[in-house]
Amino acid sequence: xxxxxxxxxxxxxxxxxxxxxxxxxxxxxxxxxxxxxxxxxxxxxxxxxxxxxxxxxxxxxxxxxxxxxxxxxxxxxxxxxxxxxxxxxxxxxxxxxxxxxxxxxxxxxxxxxxxxxxxxxxxxxxxxxxxxxxxxxxxxxxxxxxxxxxxxxxxxxxxxxxxxxxxxxxxxxxxxxxxxxxxxxxxxxxxxxxxxxxxxxxxxxxxxxxxxxxxxxxxxxxxxxxxxxxxxxxxxxxxxxxxxxxxxxxxxxx
Numbered sequence: 001x002x003x004x005x006x007x008x009x010x011x012x013x014x015x016x017x018x019x020x021x022x023x024x025x026x027x028x029x030x031x032x033x034x035x036x037x038x039x040x041x042x043x044x045x046x047x048x049x050x051x052x053x054x055x056x057x058x059x060x061x062x063x064x065x066x067x068x069x070x071x072x073x074x075x076x077x078x079x080x081x082x083x084x085x086x087x088x089x090x091x092x093x094x095x096x097x098x099x100x101x102x103x104x105x106x107x108x109x110x111x112x113x114x115x116x117x118x119x120x121x122x123x124x125x126x127x128x129x130x131x132x133x134x135x136x137x138x139x140x141x142x143x144x145x146x147x148x149x150x151x152x153x154x155x156x157x158x159x160x161x162x163x164x165x166x167x168x169x170x171x172x173x174x175x176x177x178x179x180x181x182x183x184x185x186x187x188x189x190x191x192x193x194x195x196x197x198x199x200x201x202x203x204x205x206x207x208x209x210x211x212x213x214x215x216x217x218x219x220x221x222x223x224x225x226x227x228x229x230x231x232x233x234x235x236x237x238x239x240x241x242x243x244x245x246x247x248x249x250x251x252x253x254x
Contacts, residue, residue, distance in 0.1 A: 001070055002070065002074070003072075004066055004070060004072065005063045005064070005066040005067040005070065005072050005077055006063070006074075006077055008059050008062055008063040008066060009059070009060075009063045009077065009080050009081050010080070010084070011056075011059050012056045012059040012060050012063065012081075012084045012085075012088055013056075013083070013084035013087055013088060015052040015053065015055050015059065015088060016052070016053070016056055016084065016089075016091065016092045018049075018052045019048075019049035019050075019052040019053050019056075019088070019092040019095075019159075020049070020087075020091060020092050020095055022046060022048050022049040022052070023049050023092070023095040023096065023098075024095070026042075026043045026045050026046050027043075027099075028040045028041065028042060028043075028099075028102060028103060028106060029042075029043050040103060040107070041103070042099060042100070042162065042165065044166045046096075047162045047163050047166055047167075049092065049095075049096065049159070049162065050096075050159040050160065050161075050162045052092075053088060053089070053092055053093070053155055053156065053159035054156065054159060056084075056088040056089075057089075057152050057155070057156055060081070060084075060085065060088070060089075060152055063077070079137065082133040082134070082136065082137055085129065085133055085151050085152065086126065086129050086130050086133055086151075088155065089129055089151040089152050089154065089155030090125060090126035090127075090128075090129030090130060090133075090151060090155070091126045091129075092155065092159075093125050093126075093154065093155045093158035093159060094122050094123045094124075094125040094126040095122075096158050096159065096161055097121075097122035097125060097158060097161075097183055097186070097187055098119055098122035098123070100161060100165075100177055100178075100183055101118070101119045101121070101122050101180060101183050102119060103178065104178055104179060104180040104183060105118060105119070105180060107178065118180070121183075121184050121187050121188070122183070122187055124187045124188060124191040125154065125158065125187055125191055125194075127191070128191035128192070128194040128195050129151040129154070129194060131194075131195050132148055132151055132194045132195055133151060135147075135195075142199075143202075143204070144253060145200060145201055145202060145246075145253045146199070146200040146201075146202060147197050147198075147199065147200070148193060148194050148195055148196050148198060148200060149190075149193040149194050149200050149242075149243065150194075150200070151194060153239065153242065154190045154193070154194055154239075156235070157190065157235050157236060157238075157239045158186075158190070160232055160235035160236075161177055161235075163232045164177065164232040164233050164235065165177055167231070167232050168230075168232050168233045171230075171233045172233070173230075173232075173233035173236070174233075186236075198246070198247065198250075199246065199253055200242070200243070200246040200253075201215055201216060201219070201242075201249070202253075203216060203219075212252075214249065214252065215245045215246070215248070215249035215252060215253060218245055219241060219245050222238070222241045222245075223238045223241065226238050226241070
């Protein structure tokens with residue numbers, strides 16, 4: 001019974017590995033138009049990697065829930081959870097950014113001369129996730145707030161990109177996902193937000209009062225509204241809302 005939460009954590013890790021496998025095997029495809037022109041594109045099947053990361057996020061919640069329910073908290077469970085999260089919410093999202101960066105540079109006239117060095121910034125995310133999770137393991141945690149943005153929030157935000165690309169065709173976000181400068185900014189900002197020591201709110205509530213939970217209720221309202229309005233393109237604005245509300249209401253979430 002004590003190892004049930006650890007088995008759930010391993011399923012989280014398996015989902016991260018499967019997401020990476022889909023990203024590696026699908027790659028880019030050459031598409032031809034009826035007019036005879038050709039261009040590189042990402043296959044719709046890479047969205048499966050996004051679904052695996054989403055499933056892993058659910059498993060990441062339940063392993064902690066089961067550990068508390070079964071009173072099976074252990075040092076091994078903590079370490080295993082962080083190792084799994086590095087892969088699922090660090091390496092796999094980094095590979096998604098890598099795929100989009102390849103696509104953005106493939107559209108350039110100098111595509112064949114593009115150096116690997118232009119794609120390396122995608123891996124700032126797994127590096128920052130590893131740093132954050134290692135620090136988390138050796139630092140006493142505050143039950144009221146996170147220190148920096150948690151890696152699953154970053155991972156899920158990036159995991160939305162393939163789904164946005166294929167399901168929100170023609171939106172402003174799809175255009176941005178094809179721009180290398182935008183992907184560099186996203187990679188840098190999300191990585192920095194994971195490693196900073198700014199307090200970020202948790203969604204745990206000990207009561208339902210407005211005064212104690214105003215930032216959480218505001219975030220839920222904004223997330224729902226943005227989701228209805230922007231659909232998959234809402235992921236990044238929702239993430240931004242979370243960060244801004246956490247910073248504005250610092251004193252309430254500590």
